[in-house]
Amino acid sequence: MSLAREYLTQVRRFNPNARWYLAYTFMSGIGFGISGLFYNLYVLSLGHSPAFLGILLALPLVAVTVLAVPAGVLGRRIGYRNTLLWGVVALVVSLVGTSVAPSAAGLMVFAVGFGLMHALLDVSNAPFVAENSSPSERTHLFSVQFAVRLFASFFGSLGAGLLPTQFGRILRIGAESPGAYRATLLLSAAVFVLALVPLVRVRRIHAVTPANAASPLRPTGKLSREEAAVLTKLFVPQVIIGMGAGALVPFLNVFFKVRFHVFDGLLGVLFALQAVAMGVATLAGPAVAARLGRVRTVVLTQVLSIPFLAVLGFVPSLPLASIAFLARAGLMNMGHPLYSAFAMDRVDEARRGTANALLIMSSQGSRAVSSWLAGLLQQGPGFSPIFALTITCYLAASGLTHRFFSRRAEPDRG
Numbered sequence: 485m486s487l488a489r490e491y492l493t494q495v496r497r498f499n500p501n502a503r504w505y506l507a508y509t510f511m512s513g514i515g516f517g518i519s520g521l522f523y524n525l526y527v528l529s530l531g532h533s534p535a536f537l538g539i540l541l542a543l544p545l546v547a548v549t550v551l552a553v554p555a556g557v558l559g560r561r562i563g564y565r566n567t568l569l570w571g572v573v574a575l576v577v578s579l580v581g582t583s584v585a586p587s588a589a590g591l592m593v594f595a596v597g598f599g600l601m602h603a604l605l606d607v608s609n610a611p612f613v614a615e616n617s618s619p620s621e622r623t624h625l626f627s628v629q630f631a632v633r634l635f636a637s638f639f640g641s642l643g644a645g646l647l648p649t650q651f652g653r654i655l656r657i658g659a660e661s662p663g664a665y666r667a668t669l670l671l672s673a674a675v676f677v678l679a680l681v682p683l684v685r686v687r688r689i690h691a692v693t694p695a696n697a698a699s700p701l702r703p704t705g706k707l708s709r710e711e712a713a714v715l716t717k718l719f720v721p722q723v724i725i726g727m728g729a730g731a732l733v734p735f736l737n738v739f740f741k742v743r744f745h746v747f748d749g750l751l752g753v754l755f756a757l758q759a760v761a762m763g764v765a766t767l768a769g770p771a772v773a774a775r776l777g778r779v780r781t782v783v784l785t786q787v788l789s790i791p792f793l794a795v796l797g798f799v800p801s802l803p804l805a806s807i808a809f810l811a812r813a814g815l816m817n818m819g820h821p822l823y824s825a826f827a828m829d830r831v832d833e834a835r836r837g838t839a840n841a842l843l844i845m846s847s848q849g850s851r852a853v854s855s856w857l858a859g860l861l862q863q864g865p866g867f868s869p870i871f872a873l874t875i876t877c878y879l880a881a882s883g884l885t886h887r888f889f890s891r892r893a894e895p896d897r898g
Contacts, residue, residue: 495624495628497618497621498616498617498621498625499616499617500687501565501616501686501687502613502616502617502625504682504683504685504686505612505613505616505629505682505683505686506628506629506632507682508568508679508680508682508683508686509629509632509633509636510632510633510635510636511636511675511676511678511679511681511682512572512633512636512675512676512679513632513633513634513635513636513637513640514636514637514639514640514643514675515640515672515673515675515676515679516633516636516637516640516672517636517637517638517639517640517641517642517643517644517755517756517759518640518641518643518644518647518668518669518671518672518675519579519668519669519672519673520637520641520755521640521641521644521645521737521751521752521755522644522647522648522665522668522669522737522748523582523669524537524541524734524735524737524738525660525665525737525738525741525748526582526662526665526666526668526669527540527591528738529660529661529662529665530586530662532588532591533859533863534738534859534862534863535859535860535862535863536588536859537738537859538855538856538857538858538859538860538862539592539856539859540591540592540595541595541730541734541735541855541856541859542730542851542852542853542855542856542859543592543595543596543598543599543852544595544596544598544599544601544602545599545602545730545848545849545851545852545855546599546849546852547596547598547599547600547602547603548599548602548603548606548844548845548848549845549848549849549852551599551600551603552603552606552607552841552842552844552845552848553841553842553845554603555567555603555604555607555608555841556607556611556840556841558604559604559607559608559611560611564608564611564612564615565608565612565683565686565687567604567605567607567608568604568605568608568609568612568683568686569680569683569684570604571600571601571602571603571604571605571608572601572605572676572679572680572683573680574597574600574601574604575598575601575605575673575676576673576676576677577594577597578594578595578597578598578600578601579669579670579672579673579676580670580673581593581594581597582594582595582669583666583669583670583673586662586666602848603844606840606844607840607841607844609629609840610626610824610827610828610836610840611828611836611840613625613626613629614828614833614836615833615836619829622825622828622829623770623773623778623821623822623825624770626821626822626824626825627766627767627769627770627821627822628767629821630766630817630820630821631762631763631764631766631767632763634759634760634762634763634766634817635759635760635763636759637755637756637759638756638757638759638760638763639756640672640675640756641752641753641755641756641758641759642752642753642756643752644668644672644752645748645749645750645751645752645753645755645756646748646749646752647664647667647668647671648660648664648665648667648668648748649664649748649749651663651664651667651668652664655667659748660748711831714830714831715831715839715842717888717889718827718830718839718842718843719842719843719845719846719847720846720884720888721881721882721884721885721888722843722846722847722881723846723847723849723850724850724877724880724881724884725847725877725878725881726846726847726848726849726850726851726854727850727851727853727854727873727877728854728873728874728875728876728877728878728881729847729851729854729874729877730850730851730852730853730854730855730858731854731855731857731858731870731873731874731877732858732867732870732871732873732874734855734858735858735862735867735870736809737751737755738862739867740754740805742862742866742867743800743805743867744802744805746802754806754809754810757810758809758810758813761810761811761813761814762813762814762817762818764814765785765813765814765815765817765818766817766818766820766821768818769781769818769819769821769822770822772785772818773822777890778819778822778823778825778826779823779826779885779886779889779890780886780890781818781819781822782819782822782823782826782885783819783882783885783886783890785815785816785818785819786815786816786819786878786881786882786885787878787879787882788815789811789812789815789816789878790875790878790879792807792808792809792811792812792815793808793812793816793871793874793875793878794871794875795807795808796808796809796812796871797867797868797870797871797872797875798868798871816878826889827839827840827843828840854873858870
C-alpha cells in the first residue's frame with residue numbers, strides 16, 4: 485500500500501471529533517504562522533533589547549512549567565475540548581494585549597498570558613488526540629495533526645511575509661515599523677477567533693475515569709517505582725532537547741535578520757518552506773517507524789539533523805544556510821509526533837494528562853532557562869556559542885533516548 489493510500493484509508497476512519505480538530509488545527513496553524521514570524525521583530529522594533537526579548541520568550545515557558553500539571557488536572561475534570569477552548573481565548577487576549585500595550589510591563593504581563601495559553605493547549609493536545617483515536621490509528625492521527633498544523637503554518641508564514649509591507653502602505657508607515665507589525669499581530673488574533681468555530685463543534689465523548697477504576701497507572705495515589713522510572717526516562721531527554729531548542733529555535737528569524745539581513749518577504753518564504761519540509765517529514769514518519777520502530781526513527785532523524793544545524797550556524801552562505809535550515813527542520817521534527825504517540829502508549833489512559841503535562845514541563849522549563857541565556861549571548865558573543873550549545877544538547881538527548889528505549893523491543897512499531 486502506498487504512503488498516500490495508507491493515509492487516506494486512516495483519515496477515513498477518523499471520527500468526527502478528530503476531523504473537527506484537524507480543521508481547528510489548520511486554522512490555528514495559519515494564525516501561529518503569522519504571529520510566530522513577527523512577534524520577535526515587533527518587540528525589537530519597539531526599541532527593546534535582545535536581552536529583554538530573551539526574558540519575554542522565557543516568561544511563557546516559566547508559566548507553562550508552573551501551570552502544566554494544573555492544566556492537565558483541569559483538562560481531566562472539564563474535558564480536553566474545554567481546556568482547548570479556553571486556551572484559544574487566552575491566546576487571543578494575549579495577542580491583542582501585546583499589540584495595544586507595548587510597554588515593557590505590558591509585554592511581560594501578556595507574555596505570561598501566552599504561557600497560560602500554551603499550558604492549556606499543549607497539555608490538552610496529546611490526550612485529546614489519544615482519546616479520539618484507536619491504537620491502530622493513533623500514530624497516523626498524531627502525524628496528520630502535526631502535519632496539518634505545519635502546512636497551515638506554510639500559508640500563514642508565506643502570507644505573513646507580505647503583510648507588514650501591505651499594512652505599511654495602507655497606514656503610510658514603514659514596513660518594519662511597530663505599527664505595521666502590530667497590525668499583523670492583530671490580524672493573527674482575528675484568525676484565532678475563527679479557529680474557535682470548528683473547535684466548538686467538537687463533542688466530548690469520553691467520560692472521566694472513576695478514581696477507583698482498575699488501572700496499572702492509577703489516576704490517584706502515588707506512582708509506583710516502575711511508573712516513576714518510565715516517566716523519568718520519557719522526560720529527561722526532553723529536558724535536554726528543550727535546553728538546546730529554547731536557546732536557538734525562537735530566535736531563528738532574528739538570526740536570519742542579523743546574519744544575512746534578509747527582508748520580511750524572504751523571511752516569510754523561508755519559514756513557509758520550513759513548514760512544508762516539516763510537514764512532509766512528519767507524514768513520512770509513520771512509514772519509517774513501521775520499518776525501524778518509533779524510538780529508533782526519533783533517534784536517527786535527530787542525529788542526522790545535526791550536521792545541517794552546524795552548516796546553518798557556521799557557514800556564512802545564505803543559499804547553503806537556507807538549505808540546511810529546511811533539512812534540519814524536517815529531520816528534527818519528523819520524530820516529534822512519533823515520540824508523543826510512543827509516550828501516550830507507555831502510560832495508561834488515566835495518566836495521559838499528567839504524563840503529557842510532565843513532558844511539557846520538562847521541556848518548557850529548560851527552554852525558559854536557555855531562551856533567557858540566549859538573549860544575553862546575542863548581545864555579547866552572538867549566535868556561535870548558541871549553535872554549539874544546541875548541537876551538544878541534541879547529541880546528548882539522542883544518546884539518552886537510544887539508551888533508555890531502543891534496546892527494548894517495541895510491541896507497536898507505529
